[in-house]
Amino acid sequence: MKKILFSLLTLLIAAAVHGYAADNGFEGTWEAVFSHNELSLTMKRPDQKGSQTSFQGISYNRFKGLDRSKVKSDGGEITFTMPFEQGIIYFAGESQKNKASGTYVFVPDESFVGKLNSWGYKNVKDSEIFDLAMCDVETDYVERLAPLGYRLSEVVQFGIHGIKKDFIENAKYEGLDVDAIVQLGIHGIRPSFIKDMEGLADNLEETIQYGIHGLKPGYIREAKELGFDSEEIVQIGIHGVRPEFIKDMKALNYSVDEAVQFGIHGLRTSFVRDMTDKGFSVDDIVQFGIHGLRANFVSEMKAFGFTTDEIVQMGIHGISASKVRKMKDAGMKNETIVDVLTE
Structure with missing residues (x-):
């Protein structure tokens, strides 16, 4: 009780000195942890339950009247101020072993109020x-x-x-x-x-999503006209894939996610269509497309029983289908053909 009365009395005196009525003051509680050259300060507000303001690593020079010797002592009263352009915060409390807590009063600067x-x-x-x-x-x-x-x-x-x-x-x-x-x-x-975004976005949240990802009005308009919803527009727009391409992929029964994979890697609609007609999976199509392999070459190599990785290896080395065909006709096994042609 003695500590509380001390803190309040000190702060009320400070407020009175500045001609500020105690019942108009803005009060709260504070806690601080002191280190060698700085302190961390937390101030809790009475007007907003659970609200607090924290300052980390503030130099002692930011405060007035702070006796650092008291901070290091085993315990005692402590007072200091923190001036701002808008007013002054008066702190009073108890310190012990580099920690302190107490009550503060904020007194607005009269000239600032003016x-x-x-x-x-x-x-x-x-x-x-x-x-x-x-x-x-x-x-x-x-x-x-x-x-x-x-x-x-x-x-x-x-x-x-x-x-x-x-x-x-x-x-x-x-x-x-x-x-x-x-x-x-x-x-x-x-x-x-x-x-x-007028006529393109239904609400502020939708507008923000478009803006965050840097989508242009023309792009959004094109996607809207093709029937895409806002979530899909953001999904494809993030990756810079044209809405028309996504529409073509959906016509081939691919999901938006799968279409985006194709688009990210720059695959052409005609390539994906050819590969799809030949029954290749999404992963295979992406792998072949990344390495610029032609659909006919891939189809023939698959017919010979080569794996996706083997086809990619041969494609990277520019191996022609006719050369592989001759080696197959000579009775060579797939593994041997790959080793010979890609070594």
């Missing part, structure tokens, strides 16, 4: 100013966004995600709401992409 008022932000909550400080949202960032009509909590949201001022201004011009701006900004998708 600036907010001049930009049209009235009756601002201490918690909102605290968020600006914790997210390192600079004054000019807030000032530039103020004319756009966003609430301060929305400006904080933009700042948390590191969304650039120019991006927000362009998005506002495009008529996008806050959620869309945040989602686009997080993924680095230009605001005008929303308009590009």
